[in-house]
Amino acid sequence: MVDGSLLPGTLNVYKEAIDGDDVILTIDSNLQSIVEAQLQETIKANNATKAWAIVVEVETGKILAWGNYPTFDQNNPKEISNYMNDMTEMNLEPGSVMKPFVYATAIDTGVYPAGKSYTAGSFTFTQDGAGKIIRVANGTDTGYPVINDALGENFGVITFEQGLAFSSNIAICELLANYVNYDQFSNYLDKFGFYQYVDIPFVPETTGVKNITSASDYLSTGFGQASALTILQLVQAYSAIFNDGKMMKPYVVEEILNPHTNQVVEKFEPEVVSEPISAETAAKVRELMAGVMADGATGDRFKIDGVDIIAKTGTGEIFNEETHKYDENNYTSSVMAAAPGNDPKIMVYWGMQSTNYLGYSAEPFKTIMQAALIANAVNGTAQASAPQEGDTWATYTMPALINHSIEYANEKMKDKNVKLVMIGDGNTVIDQFAKEGQTVYSYDRVFLLTNGNTITMPDMTGWTRKDITAFWQL
The missing domain is CATH 3.40.710.10 (DD-peptidase/beta-lactamase superfamily)
Incomplete structure (x- = not known):
């Protein structure tokens, strides 16, 4: 009918929405959370009207994190006073x-x-x-x-x-x-x-x-x-x-x-x-x-x-x-x-x-x-960015080590100035971080998971968040 109501016996057709493509961002979610929290702290500690x-x-x-405050809750659109992206x-x-x-x-x-x-x-x-x-x-x-x-x-x-x-x-x-x-x-x-x-x-x-x-x-x-x-x-x-x-x-x-x-x-x-x-x-x-x-x-x-x-x-x-x-x-x-x-x-x-x-x-x-x-x-120190005599500072491409022996892995990595961390007491590598083809830098930690059943907790003092994440993911 003209007012939009349905007549008895008529067919009502529904067309379901189709999911769109996935958008993968450069944003580091953990770092983004820290930025968001610190912007709130900026507003609070300094009586600021804006922060970014x-x-x-x-x-x-690559933008790893960005934010500006005050922000808004998208679930409450009536309370959004400013739609502008300050960045x-x-x-x-x-x-x-x-x-x-x-x-x-x-x-x-x-x-x-x-x-x-x-x-x-x-x-x-x-x-x-x-x-x-x-x-x-x-x-x-x-x-x-x-x-x-x-x-x-x-x-x-x-x-x-x-x-x-x-x-x-x-x-x-x-x-x-x-x-x-x-x-x-x-x-x-x-x-x-x-x-x-x-x-x-x-x-x-x-x-x-x-x-x-x-x-x-x-x-x-x-x-x-x-x-x-x-x-x-x-x-x-x-x-x-x-x-x-x-x-x-x-x-x-x-x-x-x-x-x-x-x-x-x-x-x-x-x-x-x-x-x-x-x-x-x-x-x-x-x-x-x-x-x-x-x-x-x-x-x-x-x-x-x-x-x-x-x-x-x-x-x-x-x-x-x-x-x-x-x-x-x-x-x-x-x-x-x-x-x-x-x-x-x-x-x-x-x-x-x-x-x-x-x-x-x-x-x-x-x-x-x-x-x-x-x-x-x-490593944000001057020493890391300006190696002393005898040190090396270089980038390397990570080789494929999965399904190879520990001896093979040690041989492939011996000319690279990185810190090898073996996970487990096995004799064969079953997973690795960084992955094959990825770039690693001098003094980075490289993790190799072996087929051994006994895993000893390493000393994580001085490890980065990235190191710890790689360890528990493996």
Whole structure:
């Protein structure tokens, strides 16, 4: 009938839904749980209104965990106040985490003033007839806004290396006014992929806003204000610094499988987007970022005992859409970090928005970084990334050892600098981890399950989560 009710004797046909394909993510579920818990702790401990964290494998771009808070319960759709993914859709003025890209531009174009000094504190400027920015004496009325170092700091006369360690805005102004020119900086912002779609599959994005037309906005963009970007853009750009100049596209979908045939419908592989800087430039920027972690520098609070970290911190002003002014008490606080410092494997970007921008706790970041290193069997110490004389540091392809004798396995593994763990007292290998064809690294644990019935509990002191998981799975 016209009202949709059924007439007696008519046939009602139901069409059952057909299951779609399975989507396999790059996300490590255990690490994701830790990130989620630490974001809650960030909100609680720092009275923050927003918090986020993302963990990425440097050499591949795989996103191992990501999250932002406050979140929502999908079972209560009426309570969802914000559907936006802050990682890809929030336009963010990130603050000083942008500064390494100014240094990278200066180094890559051959104009970086290594070892030279400048006067910090305040930057008063005007422009000449050709538009060049000219620094003038403080107190001069030029009609342009004076740029200051954060919190009214005045570091006096310091080197540009110290300028990054102390996060001096004036170092950026000096570099952009007297060494790097407008066209160079604009070009490198484009080369690093800022204000463009990262084009990550299946995830909605915004592009941010490139705002460098005026002199003050040009200078401010160099220390992370005036122009707005997305967190995913920032992560992709930093991969070039951490990965010897090769910029990796972040991705979160590993593959799509047909659940009925188990056939791969689509597979996603690591992708080098471009090489915006040379490997030499990347190494120099990493060296400068190591100074950020020095005693008394801005990264001091993010130190982790026994872990060699390079980082750049950021404190950013937040533009209030209602007042059309920057908030006076609410700021973005964040850190972009990677470990081990001289051969980064894992990168973490953690941040929040809060009125507590001076004495906030860095413990959530530390917990996430430590968990990420453990979950991926990465030794974060300087010794691991820089072997001493006589040590070896290499990668190996795991041979097929299943159904072979213990003697054969020992022979095949004797030239590999790994730690063999035999499970059981048998004489034949019946399972192995890592699997045939997988890559293993120096000092990794390799587990061989034998056909013996007696299993002795090993000493697991110092084992990673990955090691313990492999043991119990075997």
